Amino acid sequence: MLSTAASDLCTQYTRDGYVIVRGLFPAALMTELVRESERLLARKDLIDLRNLRCRWQNHCHTGECRFDAFDPITDLSPPVAKITSDERLLEVLQQVFGEPACLFKDKLIYKPPGATGYGLHQDYIAWPGFPRSFLSVVIPLETTTQSNGCTILYPGRHREGCLSAADGDYHELPLSTVDDATAVPLELDPGDIALFSGFAPHRSNNNDSTQWRRQLYLSYNALSDGGEQRAAHYREFHTWLKKKYAEYDRHDTYFD
Numbered sequence: 001m002l003s004t005a006a007s008d009l010c011t012q013y014t015r016d017g018y019v020i021v022r023g024l025f026p027a028a029l030m031t032e033l034v035r036e037s038e039r040l041l042a043r044k045d046l047i048d049l050r051n052l053r054c055r056w057q058n059h060c061h062t063g064e065c066r067f068d069a070f071d072p073i074t075d076l077s078p079p080v081a082k083i084t085s086d087e088r089l090l091e092v093l094q095q096v097f098g099e100p101a102c103l104f105k106d107k108l109i110y111k112p113p114g115a116t117g118y119g120l121h122q123d124y125i126a127w128p129g130f131p132r133s134f135l136s137v138v139i140p141l142e143t144t145t146q147s148n149g150c151t152i153l154y155p156g157r158h159r160e161g162c163l164s165a166a167d168g169d170y171h172e173l174p175l176s177t178v179d180d181a182t183a184v185p186l187e188l189d190p191g192d193i194a195l196f197s198g199f200a201p202h203r204s205n206n207n208d209s210t211q212w213r214r215q216l217y218l219s220y221n222a223l224s225d226g227g228e229q230r231a232a233h234y235r236e237f238h239t240w241l242k243k244k245y246a247e248y249d250r251h252d253t254y255f256d
C-alpha cells in the first residue's frame with residue numbers, strides 16, 4: 001500500500017531526486033530475503049578476487065580488502081529476481097516514471113561491520129546511450145542508520161545533471177560539491193524502500209556498528225528511454241571492468 005499519493009510521488013521525485021515509501025513489503029518477504037542473502041554469502045565458489053561479479057571494500061581501520069557486494073545478483077537468486085518485478089514495486093516505479101520501468105542493474109551490498117563508506121558520487125556514467133532516467137531502488141534488509149552506513153543524499157542536486165567530467169569514467173566528487181546541512185540520510189526499516197535518481201549525488205559513512213548493513217540496489221530505466229537493456233549493460237560493464245583491472249596488471253578476471 002502506498003502511503004503517499006501517486007501524484008505526490010512523481011512531484012517529490014522530480015523536485016528532490018528521491019522518494020521514500022514506507023512499509024511497502026511485508027515482514028515475511030523481508031525475512032526470506034535475509035535468509036537468501038545468507039545463503040548467497042556461503043557461495044565461496046563465487047567469492048573470488050578475479051570474479052567480476054564481486055565488489056570489494058577495505059576495512060576502515062585495518063585496510064583489509066573484504067568482499068562487499070554481488071553485482072549482478074538476480075541471476076543467482078530466484079527470490080531477488082522475483083522482487084524486481086513485484087507488483088507493489090512496479091506500481092511505485094510506474095508512478096515515478098509515468099510509464100513502465102525496465103530493470104537495468106541489480107546488486108546486493110553486504111557492507112559488513114567496519115566496511116569503509118562510499119565517497120560522494122553519482123551513479124550515472126556517461127557512456128553512450130546510458131539512460132538518463134536511471135534510478136536506483138534501495139531495499140534494506142535491516143534497519144539502516146548513519147552509524148551503520150546508510151546512503152546519504154543531497155536533495156535537488158540531480159537537476160544539475162552530471163556534476164563531473166562526462167568522459168565515461170567513474171568520478172568521486174569533492175565533498176565541497178554539496179552542502180552537508182542539506183544531507184538526507186536514508187534511514188529505513190525492512191519493508192521500506194527509497195528511490196533515487198542516477199544524477200543524485202550520494203555517499204555513505206563507514207559501517208561503525210557491529211552488524212551487517214545489507215541492502216539491495218535495483219536500478220531501472222523508463223521503458224521509453226532505451227527499453228530492456230540489462231544484458232547489454234552488463235556486457236558493456238564487464239568490458240569496462242576488464243579494462244580497469246588490466247590497468248592494474250590483472251589479466252585473469254572472469255565472470256561467473
Ligand SMILES: O=C(O)CCC(=O)C(=O)O
Pocket residue numbers: 109111117118123149150151202203204205215217
Ligand atoms: O552501500 C553504500 O553504502 C553506498 C553504495 C552506493 O552508493 C552505490 O553502490 O552506488
